[in-house]
Amino acid sequence: MSRRNPAKRWSLLCAAGLAVAGGSALGQDRQEQTDKARTVYEAIENRIGSRQAVEQNLTSPLISGMSFTTLDGQTNFQKQLSCPSSASYLEIFFGLGAGGDLSPVYLKQDTDFDGSFDVNAALPVPVSGVCANGVIGCAPGTWTECTPYLWHANDQGRITLQPSGLAALAGCYCVNNSCGSGLGFANRDTILDDLAGGMAGALMRQDPRYAVSAVQKQDFLIRLSGQDTRACAAEPDTPQHAYYDDASTLSSDAFAAASGDRVHGLIAGVPSGEETLLTHKSCRVERQVTLEEILGIDIISRVTSTHPYDEQGCAGDPDCFLFAIGDGENNGLRARDAAVREEGCGYFHEEIVWSIDHVDRITDATLLDAVYEDQIAVRVNDILIFSTGGYDGVNRPSDCQVNDQKTVSINRSFKDALQDGTNRLIFSIAVKDKGSGQLRARVRYEPSCALEETIDDTCAPHAESDQCRLVDEIVDSVPTFRNGGRTGLTPLAGSRTLHGAKCSRSFTRPWFDRARTYECETDGPGRRAFDFSRPAHILGNSTVDDYADRLPAGGDQFRSLTGPYSARFDMGIPDCEQICKTSFQTEDTDVSNTGVVNTLLNEARTIQYQYHQCAAGVCPVGPGEEIVEDCGCLSDFNDALLLMQTFRLAGQDLICTSGVKKPLQ
Template sequence: MDVIKGLLVLACAWGFSAHSAVNMQQEAKNISDLSQSMTGSKEALNTNVISPLSGGGSLKTFDRKEDFSFSIGTCSASEVFLKILTQPQSSGRLRLLAIEQDTSLDGNLDKFINVNMDADMVCSNGIMQCTNVDDFSTCSSFKWSAASDRTVGLTRVGMSELGGCYCISGKCGNALAWRNLKQVLTDVAGGISASLAAVNPYYTMSGVTVEGTQATVTGGNAQCATGSVTDLVSTTDPKKLASYQNDPNKMKQDSQTETASSWAYQAIQSGSLNPQESSEIRRCSEVRQPIIDSAKLSDIITLDSGTGGVGYCGADCIMLTLGTVGDNYWNSPCGEFGAAARFFIKDYKRIKSAVLEKAIFDDWIQILLNGNYIWSGPYNNWTGQAIPGQCELSTSWNINPNVSFKHLFNKNGVAEFKMRVMVADAGEGYAFARLTADLSCKDTKTDTIANSCSVYQNDPECTLLEERVDGVLTFSSGAITGLNPLPQSKTISQDSCQITIQRPWFNKNRTYRCNVKTQSDLTKAIARSEKIKTSTTAKDYQDIQFKNGGIVGDSGTLNFDNLPTVQPCVQACKVRKPVYPDVALDGVDKGVVNPTHYDVTYKECSVGVCPLSSGEELVQACQCTNDFAEATAIMQIMRNAGQDMICSTGIEKPL
């Protein structure tokens, strides 16, 4: 309090002078009177402020010289465009009975649709109906959709087209729909509204009211279709906003542009708008990222050493060259020549087939893999050391053996091909092997989870307020809702493959409230206040300021001439208004001499005038009212009456 007094004295010293004292006093009185007349009572506040802000008229300046139109929302968000009538069943199912909707956005519900379907599971964009809720194979999926005439309905789809689903019946829990009816109906309403917004972006849900088993959805009206939403966003074309759904990169670019000029964004980014807050809202997420095994052809097999090569013959085809391609590069009357090609197998499990496709030689050839016989030519009968015939066959052979050796590719590591070639006179020997590879994505069943919530989970000062798992509200207002999402399916693309995988969940979004301790150093402010308080006289003051690491002294004179006289109290008047008792069915009691009763109230005076309302009678004019004696007398009467009535011991009590 001393700090405040010192600062007020300093403020007066800076801004007050004898020349302006009278004018300031009058201006302050005028402002006070205007403010009191505009907001001094609930009737005035409602008429002059609340109603205009809600769209019920024009706002006026306090001097009533200017008026203008302004509302908190550019478009009215109170128009009802959808009603959903439901009935939870004893089995736990939710029966969707009927839907009423406003198809023209003119404020009238002009379409009535009989749905009459039971939902075992509620999704963010549809429902599921099951013969046995514990067996997903018995479930049928339905998605909310809207026709071109804006009529909403349910369309049979595959389960993968639904999202954010949770079970409300069967073994999932008892009476889940009843216990979470508001949340369940809000999710149903959100799915229907989203389907309508897909054909008309003006179907934007602003609120859901649940009364009994009926949900009423409010949003925009026809004026929103032609009006401007400039107060809400920078663009005046809501269809542009809707286009962001199909162009998220454009939305990102536009949002970055907006942040540069948005005072609200800068205020949030720079910190709390209220430095006195003792707690802060923290938001975080857990994101599951499945690890997918994908491969390229180069990830299957490579050349290690020797005479050979690796080539690619298609999207999933690998061609191995064994030996040197050419003609008559060996010469001998009857000699044996050899060649070896070593390959390194990186992932043998992805080799679907391995076939010796072609062999070109003159005169005999034998091909081995890791010492195992594959084939020999030209008659596939050279299985031992010596050739089974004469050396010279006088033929240059080009044969397609089409022999599989996939069974020999049974582990990762080095695979060595050896060729023995018998040549008479001049000849050559080489071959080609074709492999086909499995390049599909494979689910490794292992995941990485990025958890930005761990710091709050382990902080005893943080409390979980809300959690949504894949869009399903599982924790709300500090309590478990009982709603749990179904296992989700997700299609992941990696390299040149795609795979659809299923996990219990993919995204968890949480909101925590964390207590914070603000460290405020008021040492300098207290020292300055103390200096002003102890040095101020009726004519002058002394001050100190902390600048450039030091203390700078300051002083000045005070002029308090013609200060306004402050009333010793807030003036009030006493008024009364007659009220009449209710008449019973048997008529008025003849024993009542004067049936008139009064409600007595006190009102704050404005400029010495008592603000009387209709039917009120002035009892006591504006003055400094002190009814302490009257209040004490009433309390004493009540006490004595109590003593007079209570005599449970049979002994009269003294007053």
């Protein structure tokens, strides 16, 4: 007798998809293990062998109040990924007005999570535009007298509309007839998603139990369920009588149920019969807007200066500064203290060093006035701007003696002497014996708070290619193309504000982000068009007895194969449905017009036959039954044919009613 070790037993059961607890397989024969594996397989097949079975026995219990049942059907238990807060915590329905606006828009809410709606309300305005976080209400059928609204949830969890600015809304698009005909009907799924998403977002900011766990849509209605483990209940299905009332919903609901998985979508969208390989290319077109802020410190900044130096702002002008260099105290300078003395004069030099990065933004640089004794000179970047007594700051003045301190109004610009980079202003003072020198000046500049805009387009190669076509496009969260066709929805212009250190700018653009998907044919040497040469070779060269094939052999070479057909048809499928035949005795208790029939019979007990479907090769014999034929591929067709012929002949005329004897046929 063949034995199997535990490892092989576990391998067999794992192949069936389930680890079955049990003792060692030692001492069990192969047939017993096979029968157990078949039992496990049949149990799995019955529980999850179809899409409906998976939904009923696995999916629904995970997300609703239904119970799981073990494979043997003996034990029930509950395990859930999430629990809806109630049958629905939010229900939204909208109709379409004469101008294409969403009107009315009805809301039902379960704010206390008790399983019933306690809020029934309608929006106070017709909805002309839908946004990701609000709506826009305008004069019906037009895009005038518009007011933007944000979704808002109060402390009691009630949804309301709160007037807002358009800049606070996102992903907006027009739905009424001012933008196109039939937009609300054609895009009702998208509209429902955006309405529900915006309301749910407002609610979740108040209470995390409003996190969406289930969504149901039907025509112009959507239901949302949330998270509350105290109130788990299954979402009601569409009543069957609804399909009798409106048969058009049957096909849409059927497609929605079928197209929920990727496999269905791939099969539904595959290009049938085409030789060209189509690939999907995803790309984006993004509008990049940045704020380029240039402050005063970025334009001109002091690196160093000699002492004394003073700097202060200009009255009423934030983009300006005044500075003073030197000492205006009378007789504050003495020639004997000068670092340089020549021919009876002492020379003092005061210096300012600036770093300038945007010289074009300096609008004014003016020497205002000076107090001095004896002579002075002002040079900027070695350019003489102002001097007295023929003194240029380099050469000796003609007269180094001035008896009294003087004040002079200069009002001379040195703007043209400035440049990007390092700039030096040198204030030179020539003193005979005692003197002084102080210079005052002003610098004005123009800060920048400009918007820099670029378009980052990774879709250009696909858009310019004749082998690509646009399949899907989402513009600022608004679907404008779907499955190769226009949705009719157009996003509204969006407004944004950028803030800098000292300035901000608001701006409006028709769009900011375009996410696109193109369907492109693969071309060039690597093009993977389907090669029909192999099936043509097989069909053209195979015979009834032998096959012919050709396979790639590297490069452009092929190798031919021929030979007799060989196939293994043993797929483990039984030849028939195994049945068995049993017999049992019974009392004939039939009654006729002459009384009980068994009183007319020599033997009141009769034998009857019964057929049973075998389970695991065993005939399920009932009480008092005996096996006539054991499990197998039984065929009692002859007995059945004889019985049918007997009934047929019994119904024919056995007497010669017409006077002519009739043969039995």
